[in-house]
Amino acid sequence: MPPFSFKFFLSVFGQVLPYLPVTLLIIILSIIFSSLLGVIIARGQLGSSKVWRTVSQGYVFVLRSTPPIVLLFLVFYGLPKLLLLSLNININDWQKSIFVIIALSLLFASNLAEVFKSAYLSVNTGQREAALMVGLSEWQAFYRITLPQAIVVALPNFANTVAALIKDAALAYVIGLLDMMGAGDNLISRNFGHHSLETYLALAIIYWILFVIIEQSAKYLEKYLGKGHTIASKSAEVVA
Amino acid sequence: MNILFLIQTFWAAVRAIPVTVLITSASVLIGLPLGFLLAWIKIRKIRILYPLAVVYTSLMRATPMVLLILLFYSTLPSFLNVIMNQKLHWHIKVFDTNPVIYAIIVFSLIAIANLSEVFRSAILTIDPGQKEAALMVGLSPIQAYYRIIIPQALVSAIPNIGNLTLNILKGTSLAFMMTVQEVTAVAKTAASYTYNYTEAYIDIFIIYFILGTLLQIIFRYLERYLSRHKLRVKAV
Amino acid sequence: MLKVRNFKKKYHQHEVLKGIDIEVNQGDVVALLGPSGSGKTTFLRGLAFLTPGDSGVITFDDQKINIESATPSDIKKLRRKMGFVFQNFNLFANKTAIQNVEEGLIIGHKVSKPEAKRRATEALKKVGLQQYANHYPSQLSGGQAQRVGIARAAALNPEIILLDEPTSALDPELVADVLQVIKHLADEGKTMIVVTHEMAFARDVADKVVFMDKGLVVEQNEPTSFFDDPKSPRLKEFLSRISAVNVADNSFEYEKAVQK
Ligand SMILES: Nc1ncnc2c1ncn2[C@@H]1O[C@H](COP(=O)(O)OP(=O)(O)OP(=O)(O)O)[C@@H](O)[C@H]1O
Ligand SMILES: [Mg+2]
Numbered sequence: 001m002p003p004f005s006f007k008f009f010l011s012v013f014g015q016v017l018p019y020l021p022v023t024l025l026i027i028i029l030s031i032i033f034s035s036l037l038g039v040i041i042a043r044g045q046l047g048s049s050k051v052w053r054t055v056s057q058g059y060v061f062v063l064r065s066t067p068p069i070v071l072l073f074l075v076f077y078g079l080p081k082l083l084l085l086s087l088n089i090n091i092n093d094w095q096k097s098i099f100v101i102i103a104l105s106l107l108f109a110s111n112l113a114e115v116f117k118s119a120y121l122s123v124n125t126g127q128r129e130a131a132l133m134v135g136l137s138e139w140q141a142f143y144r145i146t147l148p149q150a151i152v153v154a155l156p157n158f159a160n161t162v163a164a165l166i167k168d169a170a171l172a173y174v175i176g177l178l179d180m181m182g183a184g185d186n187l188i189s190r191n192f193g194h195h196s197l198e199t200y201l202a203l204a205i206i207y208w209i210l211f212v213i214i215e216q217s218a219k220y221l222e223k224y225l226g227k228g229h230t231i232a233s234k235s236a237e238v239v240a
Numbered sequence: 241m242n243i244l245f246l247i248q249t250f251w252a253a254v255r256a257i258p259v260t261v262l263i264t265s266a267s268v269l270i271g272l273p274l275g276f277l278l279a280w281i282k283i284r285k286i287r288i289l290y291p292l293a294v295v296y297t298s299l300m301r302a303t304p305m306v307l308l309i310l311l312f313y314s315t316l317p318s319f320l321n322v323i324m325n326q327k328l329h330w331h332i333k334v335f336d337t338n339p340v341i342y343a344i345i346v347f348s349l350i351a352i353a354n355l356s357e358v359f360r361s362a363i364l365t366i367d368p369g370q371k372e373a374a375l376m377v378g379l380s381p382i383q384a385y386y387r388i389i390i391p392q393a394l395v396s397a398i399p400n401i402g403n404l405t406l407n408i409l410k411g412t413s414l415a416f417m418m419t420v421q422e423v424t425a426v427a428k429t430a431a432s433y434t435y436n437y438t439e440a441y442i443d444i445f446i447i448y449f450i451l452g453t454l455l456q457i458i459f460r461y462l463e464r465y466l467s468r469h470k471l472r473v474k475a476v
Numbered sequence: 477m478l479k480v481r482n483f484k485k486k487y488h489q490h491e492v493l494k495g496i497d498i499e500v501n502q503g504d505v506v507a508l509l510g511p512s513g514s515g516k517t518t519f520l521r522g523l524a525f526l527t528p529g530d531s532g533v534i535t536f537d538d539q540k541i542n543i544e545s546a547t548p549s550d551i552k553k554l555r556r557k558m559g560f561v562f563q564n565f566n567l568f569a570n571k572t573a574i575q576n577v578e579e580g581l582i583i584g585h586k587v588s589k590p591e592a593k594r595r596a597t598e599a600l601k602k603v604g605l606q607q608y609a610n611h612y613p614s615q616l617s618g619g620q621a622q623r624v625g626i627a628r629a630a631a632l633n634p635e636i637i638l639l640d641e642p643t644s645a646l647d648p649e650l651v652a653d654v655l656q657v658i659k660h661l662a663d664e665g666k667t668m669i670v671v672t673h674e675m676a677f678a679r680d681v682a683d684k685v686v687f688m689d690k691g692l693v694v695e696q697n698e699p700t701s702f703f704d705d706p707k708s709p710r711l712k713e714f715l716s717r718i719s720a721v722n723v724a725d726n727s728f729e730y731e732k733a734v735q736k
Pocket of ligand 2: 516517518641
């Protein structure tokens with residue numbers, strides 16, 4: 001084992017941080033798409049259509065057991081094949097980042113659907129009824145009364161899910177995407193496998209800082225939004 | 241789509257299930273007592289150990305699993321070699337050790353951190369009145385813990401222990417990076433000769449779906465069995 | 477038997493107990509009354525060191541404890557002489573009714589298992605619940621749960637039982653059975669301190685009624701003079717305020733209990 005080189009350790013930050021924007025872009029786009037899909041699935045689970053309910057519940061159930069790396073490879077290898085065979089669309093030249101975003105969105109839509117569903121259910125139905133009785137429309141009751149309360153309830157679990165997404169996004173480099181992890185991997189190859197400890201340690205610290213930022217902003221938001229929102233009962237913790 | 245390859249590889253991968261199950265269950269079984277110990281340190285805020293426990297937990301929960309695996313696999317064998325052979329002169333062939341051992345070590349370290357948080361929140365949700373009542377009928381604080389509080393905390397922790405076990409199970413799909421011959425590795429290797437990657441990943445996907453579903457059924461059953469005191473049975 | 481001198485307790489800056497003096501004789505039932513927030517719970521929990529007081533002296537038989545310098549072994553010795561009945565029962569959720577009673581006998585007091593079983597069965601029988609022995613707390617009604625709570629305390633045969641509003645978490649129709657059980661204990665000569673809002677019960681069962689307000693004992697007397705001839709203005713006001721609602725309601729429940 002070569003001795004730990006503190007100098008090299010510091011130099012890693014300079015070499016991988018330029019790729020932080022790639023990592024962040026993937027994370028942010030995946031959060032947006034998985035939230036949209038998650039809302040649709042949550043609606044399906046709560047809705048009155050039996051078909052949609054079965055489909056959305058089945059989706060959540062299947063995705064719960066799917067390892068991220070398996071879904072990533074399935075999307076990367078399988079999706080082009082599927083589209084080529086069924087619709088004759090060639091997506092083989094798409095950028096790798098698109099496959100990563102698709103895989104993460106599909107995966108976390110299922111987690112977020114659960115978060116949204118339990119947050120919605122935790123808001124007392126009396127709240128909606130009271131709003132209807134004072135003359136609000138169904139839609140007004142939802143976005144003026146139910147939604148603001150549900151957001152506060154969902155926040156801690158949403159933050160947990162985002163933290164899990166950030167961690168799984170680190171897998172993107174296995175299909176050859178050049179993000180922070182990819183840059184670190186290249187760095188190790190260029191040094192013939194030496195200094196892997198320094199490289200991985202530096203990467204771990206960067207991810208740790210991202211995690212702490214998410215954790216602390218969620219706490220702050222929760223405190224800030226939480227004033228006057230006590231009627232919603234507390235939802236069960238989702239372990240990310 | 242190569243159906244024949246799909247089926248052949250499926251059965252090849254099925255034979256690797258014991259490795260996947262071994263890594264998952266060993267890690268969780270090691271993680272349970274040690275995670276409990278860590279939770280205890282954090283609840284009692286035991287001197288010196290407390291800040292270490294907090295930092296350890298935070299680091300293990302913040303770092304991507306893949307990074308933890310790479311980090312430990314690239315350093316653990318050399319590290320153990322230095323300790324065992326150069327310092328203690330045990331002459332153990334560290335580099336020939338079955339990689340399953342390293343996988344179990346890495347996943348145990350992850351399980352310990354996550355389970356400590358599970359236990360900590362489970363213990364804190366038990367009504368303090370339970371401890372007070374135990375003290376008033378003559379139990380010592382330690383007896384109150386292991387006879388009254390811990391059994392109740394364990395039950396309320398079961399769903400979260402199930403989630404953690406499922407996450408470890410899914411995480412073992414990365415153990416191929418440590419050259420462990422588990423489900424993913426076996427199917428991947430088969431695919432690499434013929435480039436039938438899609439089929440191979442469909443096989444892995446199916447196997448994880450089956451394992452994950454079985455795991456959830458087991459935990460559902462366990463929860464029901466252990467929380468029988470919470471079920472409302474009709475009074476005689 | 478029990479003597480408390482100058483018991484004080486502060487929460488942050490707020491002085492909740494300003495020096496309580498109380499004396500309890502062997503076989504006495506002391507009813508502790510007072511408006512909400514007057515510190516009754518704080519005092520009772522302080523006696524048992526569940527939330528220790530700040531200062532004062534507790535004398536129990538030959539044991540004298542200075543609250544500020546109480547050691548864990550002092551507390552253990554004191555608690556052995558006490559039973560506690562909680563407002564919200566605090567039955568051990570992971571144990572059946574009979575296991576709840578046995579727990580203290582076997583683990584706390586080192587009684588042999590067969591002997592513990594015998595005594596626990598007897599204690600449950602006394603509160604009329606032997607057929608519920610194998611039920612878990614979640615399978616009991618509030619009134620049944622509280623009777624198990626009382627059996628759990630009484631089975632250890634403590635010198636005194638402290639009861640903190642044992643019936644206030646119960647539905648009105650369940651109150652009677654619990655009061656009945658407490659009255660039985662009183663008839664057997666058990667020493668007790670009961671915090672309660674059940675005036676009819678206090679009048680009938682107590683040997684002494686103590687009125688607390690704003691962290692002080694304002695007045696104490698035997699029940700008849702206490703209720704019929706209150707001296708201090710604060711007690712007069714308290715009695716007139718509750719007599720309208722409480723006494724009417726509760727005496728009805730209590731009378732039902734006594735008639736049984
Ligand atoms: N843990 C605590 N922290 C701060 N203040 C407390 C705490 N517990 C009680 N208090 C305060 O102490 C005072 C006395 O409370 P206590 O519960 O002893 O009253 P009580 O006489 O039992 O009232 P009630 O009849 O409602 O049960 C109250 O003003 C209460 O707000
Ligand atoms: Mg009280």
